[in-house]
Amino acid sequence: MSNERIVLAGFSVAGVETAIEVPSLKLVLDMGRCSRTAVNQPFVLVSHGHLDHAGALTQHASRRSMMKMPEPTYLVPGAIAGEVERLFDAAGTLDGQPIPRRVVAIEPGQTFALPGGRWLRPFPTFHRVASQGYTVWERRHRLRAEFQGTAGAALADLKRRGVEVDEPHDVALLSFTGDTRVEVLESVPELQQTETLVMETSFLDGRVSVEDARAMGHIHLDEVLDRRALLPRRDIVFCHVSARYGQAEIERIVAARLPDELRELVRVLV
Numbered sequence: 001m002s003n004e005r006i007v008l009a010g011f012s013v014a015g016v017e018t019a020i021e022v023p024s025l026k027l028v029l030d031m032g033r034c035s036r037t038a039v040n041q042p043f044v045l046v047s048h049g050h051l052d053h054a055g056a057l058t059q060h061a062s063r064r065s066m067m068k069m070p071e072p073t074y075l076v077p078g079a080i081a082g083e084v085e086r087l088f089d090a091a092g093t094l095d096g097q098p099i100p101r102r103v104v105a106i107e108p109g110q111t112f113a114l115p116g117g118r119w120l121r122p123f124p125t126f127h128r129v130a131s132q133g134y135t136v137w138e139r140r141h142r143l144r145a146e147f148q149g150t151a152g153a154a155l156a157d158l159k160r161r162g163v164e165v166d167e168p169h170d171v172a173l174l175s176f177t178g179d180t181r182v183e184v185l186e187s188v189p190e191l192q193q194t195e196t197l198v199m200e201t202s203f204l205d206g207r208v209s210v211e212d213a214r215a216m217g218h219i220h221l222d223e224v225l226d227r228r229a230l231l232p233r234r235d236i237v238f239c240h241v242s243a244r245y246g247q248a249e250i251e252r253i254v255a256a257r258l259p260d261e262l263r264e265l266v267r268v269l270v
């Protein structure tokens, strides 16, 4: 496993705009604003309908159409798929031409195939409106336990004789929580294993109480610190920080509040 972190671009500010580009997977996590580079990604995973997450869907699709790019695919919670279609229809009427797009309603437990043999599955989250997160999966092969420590020449010989020395296993590459209360860390086991966890942490200190954060359907850093044992051990991306906090302030607070073992795993997308 390489220790290089997956490249992420874009922005995420609570209540303002969230659109996180993942160029290596050809996708964007939510579409609260459509940047010049987000247009290049053909898949958008929509966590919920709040407009700081879904307000630029029509812009993304219409710009791709204008640039003669293939029709994009939007994965959306089943509960809002009809409204998203109507949004595209209304935008097409305003624009004087239909907006080519593929809206896919998907629920936790269902699977959607991505390019490169990867796939994604939504998981339930806990927000004020219908919402879900997503994990992108990949199948890899590893040496079966009984052959650990076997010399290379002996392994090659086994393979020549048709012995299966490898076994497949599914790896959670990237998980995105969207907006949610912190319970998601307890209820979705794959979040403890995923290689990159992109999670909302809307509030970082006493300016907003844990109680108020929960009432709004969001995560407070206090709650994350209480559950540090549940966090994955490779790459954690905090996002969706409240606009109350400036960028330098965010970095200062996060650096000051995280224990050493977490500080090196965490990056913040603002």
Ligand SMILES: [Zn+2]
Pocket (backbone or CB within 6 Å): 014, 015, 018, 050, 052, 053, 179, 240
């Ligand atoms: Zn939000």
Ligand SMILES: [Zn+2]
Pocket (backbone or CB within 6 Å): 048, 050, 127, 179
């Ligand atoms: Zn929201």
